[in-house]
Amino acid sequence: MEIIKCRDYDAMSIRAAQIFEEVVNAKPDCVLGLATGSTPLGLYKKLIEDHKAGKIDFSRCTSVNLDEYVGLGENDDQSYRYFMNTNLFDHINIDKAKTFVPNGLESDAYRACRDYEDILEKVGPQDIQVLGLGENGHIAFNEPETYFPKETHCVDLTESTIEANARFFENPDKVPRHAYSMGIGSIFRAKKIILLASGVKKSRALAEALYGPIIPQLPASILQLHSDVVVVCDDAALK
Numbered sequence: 001m002e003i004i005k006c007r008d009y010d011a012m013s014i015r016a017a018q019i020f021e022e023v024v025n026a027k028p029d030c031v032l033g034l035a036t037g038s039t040p041l042g043l044y045k046k047l048i049e050d051h052k053a054g055k056i057d058f059s060r061c062t063s064v065n066l067d068e069y070v071g072l073g074e075n076d077d078q079s080y081r082y083f084m085n086t087n088l089f090d091h092i093n094i095d096k097a098k099t100f101v102p103n104g105l106e107s108d109a110y111r112a113c114r115d116y117e118d119i120l121e122k123v124g125p126q127d128i129q130v131l132g133l134g135e136n137g138h139i140a141f142n143e144p145e146t147y148f149p150k151e152t153h154c155v156d157l158t159e160s161t162i163e164a165n166a167r168f169f170e171n172p173d174k175v176p177r178h179a180y181s182m183g184i185g186s187i188f189r190a191k192k193i194i195l196l197a198s199g200v201k202k203s204r205a206l207a208e209a210l211y212g213p214i215i216p217q218l219p220a221s222i223l224q225l226h227s228d229v230v231v232v233c234d235d236a237a238l239k
């Protein structure tokens, strides 16, 4: 595991974009594994800038996202599909038909998860997977548990995650209680993983993920076992 400690959030985003661009430029038809949330916003902004400056071409890329809230569709401004469209896809030349997010409007959880695993299988492994880190150590929506879920599954979000994500909703009651999320096995298929962490709120989870025991109660700790993980974080997240 390589750890790159940056001065601040902006420096972290620029460094992450460089790594990302190396992968896309080396393999123009690569599969991008993408995350939502506040952390990758700076990375996406930089990718958009660099795309507009002609430094990166997404026309042959495919993307797969980590997760989606159950019950929310692409027209819902809190859905992760909406987030990806507005914060990245609408501003770059990726073919939207080749961008995949779990289907939050499929109420049959078994079918939603199986369909997403089929998509992951069909498009092939992510050449690069971006991950944010939950304050409770979650990656995607793999919440602290007694086991590591392998495939895409339906998650009961924890109170801590609901509270952390309430900032995006009008009121905490509107935060969905369930999400479809890639499992650890789905994430581990990625050839390269970039874990992003910024701010003091992530410092406990990051320290435990990097240096603690590998336990499902701290899902990100499993990343210690992946063969190509780059942690790009800022000073505040890594004391």
Ligand code: F6R
Residues within 6 Å of the ligand: 034, 035, 036, 037, 038, 039, 040, 066, 067, 131, 132, 133, 134, 135, 138, 139, 140, 141
């Ligand atoms: C989002 C996701 C989550 C977030 C994590 C951190 O697709 O899978 O694991 O990466 O909750 O969220 P932020 O970046 O908002 O602190």
